[in-house]
Amino acid sequence: MVKIKSFRKSRLDAQISHTSFGMQNERHNEIMRIISLRKRLSVADLTERLGVSEVTIRKDLSLLEDMGYLVRTRGGATLAEDWENHRVLGVRRGEHVAAKDAIAAEALGLIQEGDTVYLDAGSTCTAFARRLAGMSLRIVTNSIDVVLELGEAPDIALHTLGGSYRKEAGSFIGPTALESLANYQFDAAFVGTTGFSRTGEFSAQNLIEAQLKKAVIGRARRSIVLVDHSKFGTGAFAVFARVEDIDLIVMDDFPGRAEVLSLGCEVIFAPAQPEQQKGEERPAGPPSA
Structure with a gap:
């Protein structure tokens, strides 16, 4: 040895x-x-x-x-x-803000009053949570940021999975979270991703987090991945789903949209926000792998 x-x-x-x-x-x-x-x-x-x-x-x-x-x-x-490619949560929150807000605005049309909805951890799902505060919904989440966004919303029945707190993502994960998840069925689950490969794989930075995402998808009538264009063409540590495992992708519009559509998945491309239209965040072309 x-x-x-x-x-x-x-x-x-x-x-x-x-x-x-x-x-x-x-x-x-x-x-x-x-x-x-x-x-x-x-x-x-x-x-x-x-x-x-x-x-x-x-x-x-x-x-x-x-x-x-x-x-x-x-x-x-x-x-x-x-850990070689680790990036802290505070940095990720400040990246592609306009794109994430556009995705959140478009995803709003995918749910209706009274739904039971799962919201994943991550900055894009947090942007989506911010738009749900005025609705009447049952929200289940493993995200501390989602709890902070919706904790005082008058018509939101908020449930948390619990588990081990992962500081790097502001999320609760592990066996306790998985056990708690077994108590729920979701009308829709909105899941974030660290990577979205050109072969159609969604991946997370953490293996234990990926296990939870996979289990969430299995308990939802509709599973929706919220992902900004910068993630396309990249991979992370642990794969949790492929395009055929999910129902819908909501993504900000970008020049590489044809390559995404070639994967055979259902995609909603959110219109660019004003910041993008001014050229502040729109890429010159598809991101490299």
Whole structure:
């Protein structure tokens, strides 16, 4: 077996060694650094590397799984998230704002008063939630931002899934969220995505989050993906659906629309907002992969 220490001087090691995982516990930071290099590790490997007991390592892995950073396996753990391409939530909230608002405005016509609706975590779904405050709906969500948007809306019956809180996405995930989801059926589920590949795959940055998205789609009469044009032609860590698994895509209009339509899916292209019409956000062409 190749020793972990042989990877210390690799280019990837140098890159990830500068990644901040935002934890005060240095051992947790080191576990995440190592597993980001190797993608999966055993308890025995970590015990030898870090010089602590197996009991301590198992407790560490259990906590990190609750936080959504990794997934426990028999005798070890595997990475739950692509930390090489990690982007913080605060940055994502400020990107393509006009496009997301256009998508939210167009999606409003897909629901009616009295519906039971699932709203996913993410900045596009949050923009959509903002437009629902005046309606009479039953909303189920795993998003803290959606709760903040709709918590005081007079005619919204708001339900949250609970679970482990994932700070990087402002979402609740994990086994508790999945168990809670089993209590609901949705007239419509609005799901966000990190990636939308040119072969029609929707993907999330986090494996545990992807599992929840997949389960949500399975409990909805209609599943709708809300995605801005910048996501097209990209992929993320964990695939949760393909175009044939969902009913509808709502996307802001852009020059690459023909390629999206060639996938054979039903798509609503939202008209450009004033900012886009002025050229502030409209791309010169389809985004590269």
